[in-house]
Amino acid sequence: MNRTARLYALVEELRATAPRPLTVAALAARFEVSTRTVQRDLQALMEAGVPVRTAPGRGGGWSIDPEMTLPPIHFTADEASALAVALAAADGCTPYADAARTAAQKIAVSMTGRASAAAQELAARIVTLPSPSDSTVRTAVEHALTTKTVLRLSYIDAAGRESHRVVEPAGLLTADGRWYLIAWCRTRQAGRGFRLDRITGAAPTTEQAQPKDLTELLRDSAAAGAVHPTTLAPLTPSSRKPKAPLR
Template sequence: MNRTARLYALVEELRAAAPRPLTVAALAARFEMSTRTVQRDLQALMAAGLPVRTAPGRGGGWSIDREMTLPPIHFTAEEASALAVALAATDTRAPYAGAARTAAQKILASITGPASAAAQELAARIVTLPSPSDSTVRAAVEQGLTSHTVLRLTYIDAAGRESDRVVEPAGLLTAGGRWYLIGWCRTRGAGRGFRLDRITAAVPTAERARPHDLTALLRGSAAADAVRPTTLAPLTPLA
């Protein structure tokens, strides 16, 4: 069993047993490997960002949070290649660009044989020009959207005026190669769009944001006709 196959097998074994922890010795016996190899692989999974945890002492062991992982998804070679290349080419300024890159790495790691060579060859023929990116602002916006929490922004509008805003994030809009945070601006008492490259500072708070309908916030604006990308449409309707 190669290393990629071992890592996937370990994840699925932990998922099947969750929330009960499994000892390194039990996993080593299950896969007929040395305890040292199992320990090294488990630490690699943790370092890769998987929700793998270890608890010391009697009754302890290794476990995984099933709610934070997905079961195996079987892509065709063409689908896996397309996803890996599309994710790897994500603009570094785009929200969740970091997660997109690690997702691409995981998909590429799961491809073997000719499909892997084809995906890597295609990826080698896609290049991007580096763009200035404030990773701190982007990370704060991502956190606010993911955790549904209020954001404190410092924003420069099209006229160059700087202002501090308290915003309840509702969603993201992409248009003309730029990204916008759409939300309810408490400072202005209305729905507003904030171009990400004009946000000079962003701080997530611990305050829960009220839910807002994205379509309603866009109504009456230049983005009123915005539609969900076709790849996301099956997940949930925009309206």
């Protein structure tokens, strides 16, 4: 068994016995490897964001939170390759890029066989040109969107003018390889789009933002024709009807 397959099997072994912990010795015997190898594998899973944990002392060992992990997912080679390409596109300027990176690691751990080989082979042939980015700004934008809180921005527009805004984030727009924060701007008393790479400073607040309809904020703007990506359709709650293309 190669290491990738063993990492996947370790996760499933811990899932099968959860919440009861397993000792390193028991796992080493199960997979016929040394305890040092198991320790290295478990550490790799932790670094990849897999929710494995250890409890010291008598009756302790390693366990996993089954509610925070996925059951086995069987990807086809084409699906695995598509995921490799999509996750590779999440560079430093992409919202939630850090989460995308750990998701890629978790997916890699879960794949075996032809799917794993296809993803690894394609990943070896994808390169990117790093772009300068401010992770502090990206993190603040992500936090404001997730917590639905007000955000204070310093922004430079296309003409090079800097302004300071207080905004209520509503969502994200992607177009032509750029990402925009769509928000209600209290300074302008109107919906506005802020290109993420032009935000020079972002300070989170604890003030709750008023709910804003993304469709309404985009109405009569250059992005009025924006639509929800079809790849995200399965994530939309079934109780909500899909919105028509924006006009």
